[in-house]
Amino acid sequence: MPQLLEQSAFAAIPFAPLHDQIVAVTEAFRKDPRKEKINLSIGVYRDEQGILPVFESVKQAEAMIAEQERSSGTGKAYSPIEGLPEFREASSKLIFGNVSREHIVTVQTIGGSGALTLTAILAREFLAPEKVYFSDPCWVNHPGIFKLQKVKTAKLPYYDAERCKLLFDDFCSSLERLSSGSIVLLQASCHNPSGVDLSKQQWRTLSDLFKENQLIPILDLAYQGLAESLEDDAYAARLFANEGIPGFVAHSFSKSMSLYGERTGSLSIVTESAEQAQAVMSQLKNIIRPLYSNAPIHGAKIAATVLNDSTLSSQWQNEVGQLRTRINGLRRLLAAELKKNGVTDDLRYIAEGHGMFALLKLTPQQVAQLAEKHALYLVPDGRICIPALTMENVERVAKAIGNIDR
Ligand code: PLP
16 A cells, blocks of 8 residues: 555645636626626627637538548648648738748747747747736736746736727837837737727837837737738738847637637747748747647648638638628627717727727726626626627617616
């Protein structure tokens, strides 16, 4: 009989609740017995019927992949450490368009989150930044990903939820105060959680500022195609690469191909020469190999098949366009309904904002009241998931928000 330890090996590990508030909201929603309840806190796209869509282009690609795996005899082989070449090339082309790419390397990653983890490790190992900076507010997982890799983080003012206002001048002034070599994460489109993006003119101002102050950008492109178009949403990534600003682009197909659980993404690193690019690639491989060996193949095969087949690619562009059109329509409708129900704020941040989220001007107490009285579940900071709205429920949601105790 093995000797028992005096104290169990894991006794020193205390229970810790998940840091993500959305999990708690989802749990409260699940327990609510009311039929009319709506979960407005989730971060995935659902259609008018509440269904998470599988794109037709994706279904066709999956059939082609199954046939190819059968007939080629390659089955479910491992991918190379850096990912499937056809996926890396197609992703890189989708992100950078016509920008010349000898000085850019792209590796396949475990979703956009995996791309950010690789960024954090590479930054820690080779760039030794004092801190990595995020917009305030930022995606709830951004600081956690970097902190886990022992990289210090801080936030820069970006959006004032009280005044429903982008703080572009303040953002620029804070950037100007950073020391050269500082790393700053910018969301390229569909800012999560505010939905408030930068204009092309503002991106040009930032690219000048990054160049002049030698700041290093991480462009998080998790929603390409859901704001204005596949091209326009990649504007920042193309501009910074064209301007020769060295930095990172973390890309994801979770939302734009509705491939959430397939964990399909990429990390591109823009360097200053083809030689530097190869050196960076060699180090990325040395990080990936002990970290998870190589990324999952199925989602990457789907994305590559869709992007590399002209018929499937135009079908996909249509499908992502339908998501965008519905989201933008819902944004305008919600703003109009809120106005009808007495909300006097400038609601352009909702109507003209981009992507899946908006940050409603609500206190945590008001959010709690919406859950209690109306079975409407939002994140305590007031973030609402726009595609959780439907033509049927938007009126009720706006009425409840309009009539909240202020
Ligand atoms: N970046 C932002 C801003 C996000 O909102 C998300 C997902 O919600 C991600 C990155 C990561 O996406 P993925 O699911 O591909 O890891």
